[in-house]
Amino acid sequence: MVQTVDRLFVHCRELVTLADGPGAGPRRGAAMQQLGVVADGAVAVHEGRIVATGPTEAIARDYRAAEELDLSDYVVLPGFVDCHTHPVFARTREVEFHLRCAGADYMAIAAAGGGILSSMRAVREVSLDELAERTLRHLWGFAAHGTTTVECKTGYGLSLADEEKSLLALQAAIGQVPLTCKRTFLGAHEFPPEYRADREAYVRLLCEQMLPRLAKLADYCDVFAEPGVFDRTQTLRILSAARAEGLRLRLHADELTPMGGAELAVELHADSADHLGRISDAGIAALAASDTVGVLLPGTIFFLGKPHYAPARRMIEAGCAIAIATDFNPGTCYTQSMPLIASIACTQMKMSAEEVITCMTINPAFSLQLDGEVGTLHPGKRADLCVLDIPSWRAIGYALGGNPVAMTIKNGNPIVANVTERDPDWFAGGADLAPR
Numbered sequence: 001m002v003q004t005v006d007r008l009f010v011h012c013r014e015l016v017t018l019a020d021g022p023g024a025g026p027r028r029g030a031a032m033q034q035l036g037v038v039a040d041g042a043v044a045v046h047e048g049r050i051v052a053t054g055p056t057e058a059i060a061r062d063y064r065a066a067e068e069l070d071l072s073d074y075v076v077l078p079g080f081v082d083c084h085t086h087p088v089f090a091r092t093r094e095v096e097f098h099l100r101c102a103g104a105d106y107m108a109i110a111a112a113g114g115g116i117l118s119s120m121r122a123v124r125e126v127s128l129d130e131l132a133e134r135t136l137r138h139l140w141g142f143a144a145h146g147t148t149t150v151e152c153k154t155g156y157g158l159s160l161a162d163e164e165k166s167l168l169a170l171q172a173a174i175g176q177v178p179l180t181c182k183r184t185f186l187g188a189h190e191f192p193p194e195y196r197a198d199r200e201a202y203v204r205l206l207c208e209q210m211l212p213r214l215a216k217l218a219d220y221c222d223v224f225a226e227p228g229v230f231d232r233t234q235t236l237r238i239l240s241a242a243r244a245e246g247l248r249l250r251l252h253a254d255e256l257t258p259m260g261g262a263e264l265a266v267e268l269h270a271d272s273a274d275h276l277g278r279i280s281d282a283g284i285a286a287l288a289a290s291d292t293v294g295v296l297l298p299g300t301i302f303f304l305g306k307p308h309y310a311p312a313r314r315m316i317e318a319g320c321a322i323a324i325a326t327d328f329n330p331g332t333c334y335t336q337s338m339p340l341i342a343s344i345a346c347t348q349m350k351m352s353a354e355e356v357i358t359c360m361t362i363n364p365a366f367s368l369q370l371d372g373e374v375g376t377l378h379p380g381k382r383a384d385l386c387v388l389d390i391p392s393w394r395a396i397g398y399a400l401g402g403n404p405v406a407m408t409i410k411n412g413n414p415i416v417a418n419v420t421e422r423d424p425d426w427f428a429g430g431a432d433l434a435p436r
């Protein structure tokens with residue numbers, strides 16, 4: 001019996017379904033290798049959801065559609081899930097980048113009024129409409145690089161009024177872009193200048209005024225836990241207050257200094273512990289025994305020119321559930337490209353292409369409680385696809401710095417097409433030269 005559906009995507013050179021493993025839950029260790037690759041693959045889509053995947057021959061036999069899109073020679077993955085970004089900002093910080101390239105240290109620039117505080121001044125100066133417009137443009141940048149689900153943090157307002165403006169701008173932007181977005185309140189990103197002399201008062205403001213008023217505009221609360229910023233006790237108070245307001249938790253942890261951030265995230269049952277460049281052995285053990293996802297952000301270490309990438313190999317071997325994300329922000333990682341992050345993860349953290357793909361799809365989806373909806377190409381999930389102009393999934397980190405995304409498909413609809421002339425080198429037979 002032939003079933004009629006809305007749309008068929010056919011003749012994918014490789015369709016990477018991840019459907020060999022479970023549709024939900026994070027993947028750890030050896031399970032991160034299960035890509036479920038279908039050669040000459042096809043996807044049947046109805047009402048925005050995946051109905052079936054398989055070889056084109058079988059799908060074309062069982063399904064008929066008014067619209068059929070031929071994706072010959074493209075590699076198709078689940079749309080990327082970027083689970084750590086800071087897109088609600090008003091101005092770029094290239095002057096600071098120029099200073100850093102000339103030798104200035106990031107923390108020294110921050111101490112001189114640059115860094116997060118310079119983004120704070122910019123957010124406070126612009127109108128809600130302008131901030132929404134900038135944020136919308138940033139969100140489209142993710143879509144242009146194959147991302148269909150994004151976690152978006154505030155954190156450049158740092159006052160009740162300006163964090164509210166940031167959350168409202170984010171909400172307005174989300175309403176105008178066809179992406180699945182989660183909203184994270186990051187009022188505890190830094191202490192604003194007016195509270196530098198009385199940090200305790202800012203923690204009280206966060207717990208007693210900002211969270212009760214703003215929680216309804218967010219899904220998550222996050223804190224930048226780092227010595228000199230929010231210490232362990234303050235972090236615990238803020239996240240406990242956030243949970244009491246019904247928010248789920250994420251945590252910037254152990255980025256520059258080990259302070260037990262990963263352990264704290266596990267203790268609080270946070271959905272993620274992020275950065276982890278300085279995670280301790282105890283932190284790795286705690287994470288491995290939990291469902292808290294370690295979100296690694298190698299683009300930031302690369303962009304800052306620092307040496308301490310998160311110990312991805314040790315974390316994978318210990319059984320931690322990990323993900324990778326862009327950390328897109330105006331200061332320490334100005335990219336919306338998950339393929340670029342894949343390159344850095346492969347080369348600097350020694351992750352395999354299979355692990356990287358798992359860490360860009362199902363694992364970040366789990367960290368956002370969206371693993372039942374996105375992250376693999378199981379039937380019933382959203383038809384979110386990333387169409388790549390590469391010869392094989394093995395090339396996920398290979399096209400260094402370019403944008404290999406030919407098309408981004410959200411809920412079965414192409415939302416971005418970057419299709420240009422194909423690179424003939426891709427199909428000149430390089431795959432046949434693979435070592436045997």
Ligand SMILES: [Zn+2]
Pocket residue numbers: 084086252327
């Ligand atoms: Zn961040």
